Amino acid sequence: GNSVTQMEGPVTLSEEAFLTINCTYTATGYPSLFWYVQYPGEGLQLLLKATKADDKGSNKGFEATYRKETTSFHLEKGSVQVSDSAVYFCAHGGATNKLIFGTGTLLAVQP
C-alpha cells in the first residue's frame, strides 16, 4: 500500500551543522512529494515540493531531490539555525489530494 517512512527523531544538532532527514515512500505511479514543517504551537506549512522524478525542491536553504530509482526524497540543509527547530513531515500524494504523511521528525538545533 501507499506509505511514507522517515527517520525517527529527535535529531539534535549544533548550529551550522549539516542536516539530513531521510524519507522513502511506497506508492503506485509517481506521486508528488512534499516536505512540511511544523513550528511549535502552529499548524503545518509547506516547506518544499517536487512533482516529478529528478526535480529538486528548495526553500529557505532546504533542498530535497525526487529520486525515483530509490523512492526517496531526503531533506538536506547545509547549515542549520536555531530557528529551524521544528517537526518535519515528509508526504506524498496523487491527484486525489489525499496526502500520506510520515510520522514526523523532531529537529532540535542548539546554539
Added chain:
Amino acid sequence: DADVTQTPRNRITKTGKRIMLECSQTKGHDRMYWYRQDPGLGLRLIYYSFDVKDINKGEISDGYSVSRQAQAKFSLSLESAIPNQTALYFCATSEPGGESGANVLTFGAGSRLTVL
C-alpha cells in the same frame, strides 16, 4: 486573519460528551480535510470533502462525523468522546490536484482536545 481558522484552539471535556470542532477558510478552496495528529503516528486523515455535497471517510473515521455547511465551513463532531480521541486536530484546505498531482494543503493552527 488566518486563511484557515479553527475553533476552539483548546478544549478539555469528559468521556461521553459531544464535541464539535469548527473550521472556516477564506482561501476559496473547494476541498477541505480533517486530520488527527498523535505523537509517533504523524497525521491521519479522518474525513475529507471535495465540495459542499461531497463527504468522504478517511482512514480513521470511526467515532467521528462531519458537516460541510458551506464552501468555507467544515466541522468535525465527536458524538460521544472517549479518552483515546485525545489528540491535536487539524483542518486543511486545498485546490484540486492538477496534472502534476496533489496540490498543496493549507493548514489551520490546530485544535487540541483532551478527553478525561
